[in-house]
Amino acid sequence: MNYNFDILPNRRGTGSVKWEFIFEGDLFTQTDRTDEKYGDEQLLPLWVADMDFRSPPAVIEALTERAKHGIFGYTAATDSYYTAVTNWMQRRYNWRVEREWILQTPGVVPAISLLIQTFVTPGEKVLIQRPVYYPFMNAIKNNGAEIVSNSLRYENGRYRMDFDDLAAKTADPAVKLAILCSPHNPVSRVWTREELVRFGEICLQNNVLVISDEIHCDLIFNSAEFTAFATISDEFAQNSVICTAPSKTFNLAGLKTSNIIIPNPALRAPFAARLEATGIHGLNCFGAVAIQAAYNEGEEWLAAMLAYVEANYHFMVDYLAEYLPQVTVVPLEGTYLAWCDFRSVGLSPAKRKKLIMEKANVYLDEGEMFGPEGEGFERINLACPRSILAEALERICMAMKE
Numbered sequence: 001m002n003y004n005f006d007i008l009p010n011r012r013g014t015g016s017v018k019w020e021f022i023f024e025g026d027l028f029t030q031t032d033r034t035d036e037k038y039g040d041e042q043l044l045p046l047w048v049a050d051m052d053f054r055s056p057p058a059v060i061e062a063l064t065e066r067a068k069h070g071i072f073g074y075t076a077a078t079d080s081y082y083t084a085v086t087n088w089m090q091r092r093y094n095w096r097v098e099r100e101w102i103l104q105t106p107g108v109v110p111a112i113s114l115l116i117q118t119f120v121t122p123g124e125k126v127l128i129q130r131p132v133y134y135p136f137m138n139a140i141k142n143n144g145a146e147i148v149s150n151s152l153r154y155e156n157g158r159y160r161m162d163f164d165d166l167a168a169k170t171a172d173p174a175v176k177l178a179i180l181c182s183p184h185n186p187v188s189r190v191w192t193r194e195e196l197v198r199f200g201e202i203c204l205q206n207n208v209l210v211i212s213d214e215i216h217c218d219l220i221f222n223s224a225e226f227t228a229f230a231t232i233s234d235e236f237a238q239n240s241v242i243c244t245a246p247s248k249t250f251n252l253a254g255l256k257t258s259n260i261i262i263p264n265p266a267l268r269a270p271f272a273a274r275l276e277a278t279g280i281h282g283l284n285c286f287g288a289v290a291i292q293a294a295y296n297e298g299e300e301w302l303a304a305m306l307a308y309v310e311a312n313y314h315f316m317v318d319y320l321a322e323y324l325p326q327v328t329v330v331p332l333e334g335t336y337l338a339w340c341d342f343r344s345v346g347l348s349p350a351k352r353k354k355l356i357m358e359k360a361n362v363y364l365d366e367g368e369m370f371g372p373e374g375e376g377f378e379r380i381n382l383a384c385p386r387s388i389l390a391e392a393l394e395r396i397c398m399a400m401k402e
């Protein structure tokens with residue numbers, strides 16, 4: 001089948017966070033169309049991680065059929081739901097997941113908060129690898145724990161983990177949990193098996209439980225290879241909680257349906273109890289349908305979408321090399337989010353933001369959001385029609401030149 005990713009669906013009027021809101025001071029504020037500064041007729045949004053592509057046709061058809069049924073009562077995961085999830089993991093990652101390992105939550109971010117509540121006492125510490133997806137930091141702080149950063153190192157144009165620092169920081173008995181972002185948002189690394197082995201072994205040696213957030217695992221580019229953390233060894237599987245969802249892969253984030261996979265029953269039971277205590281059970285009836293259609297019938301669409309986004313990345317690299325060579329793009333391995341180094345442009349974070357947002361009228365996620373290690377960088381969402389990307393780049397280049 002042919003899929004046309006060049007079409008821009010009008011997302012305004014759907015409550016789209018990306019197109020109708022801005023995120024400032026930890027709040028989402030609806031943009032005022034008449035506001036000269038942020039009027040959303042002008043602002044091109046390449047920030048939050050969702051795609052401007054319609055989901056696979058099979059998903060849209062399945063949801064349409066479900067809507068036509070007309071009754072939207074309480075829903076739980078069925079045999080066919082579990083089969084769709086476990087087959088996907090087996091087929092794509094050679095990971096044999098047992099259905100009883102899977103618990104559903106309304107998103108990965110709430111799961112991370114609940115995992116912190118389950119396994120960390122206020123005052124204890126959670127390790128992350130900044131620059132990293134900023135809600136990790138909020139989840140840690142909001143649940144009374146302390147952030148410890150085993151910051152990534154950026155050397156010779158590539159990010160890598162600092163294992164000596166990881167060993168030193170996990171040796172602190174107050175560090176109970178480490179959140180691995182795999183693939184890593186925003187630096188786009190797909191961790192190699194060797195890197196994951198070293199990370200996992202250091203955590204095991206220091207009795208640190210690993211949360212592996214694998215929400216971006218299906219979004220792999222330029223011949224990178226994803227390794228599911230729990231497939232490395234049974235010891236790793238028993239010392240980890242794996243967060244998965246089809247929401248990034250098939251653009252289903254608004255359906256709020258994620259699968260948290262916990263092979264170890266001694267870890268699963270307290271988390272299940274925490275879910276129960278919070279009153280979270282059952283499934284969004286549309287999320288249940290969409291996951292099955294996506295995992296069972298969405299693979300061809302996914303391959304086409306990845307090829308389109310990879311071409312967007314190459315387009316952007318070439319464009320910047322020609323018109324704004326001071327900006328370099330970190331190689332895209334995983335996630336559809338490009339991490340761009342603006343440090344040579346020589347602007348302060350505030351000036352850069354003002355220029356990009358108010359002069360170019362392009363909305364990006366500034367690197368500083370991901371921790372101080374992100375200073376001088378911008379994250380650009382490549383999952384949009386090429387015409388939008390081209391327009392955004394042109395506006396940014398013009399504004400920088402002026």
Ligand SMILES: Cc1ncc(COP(=O)(O)O)c(C=O)c1O
Pocket residue numbers: 049106107108109110133181185213215245247253258
């Ligand atoms: C690493 C990572 N985890 C989780 C999420 C969001 O998860 P959810 O929408 O399921 O809460 C994102 C979204 O960008 C992400 O990048």
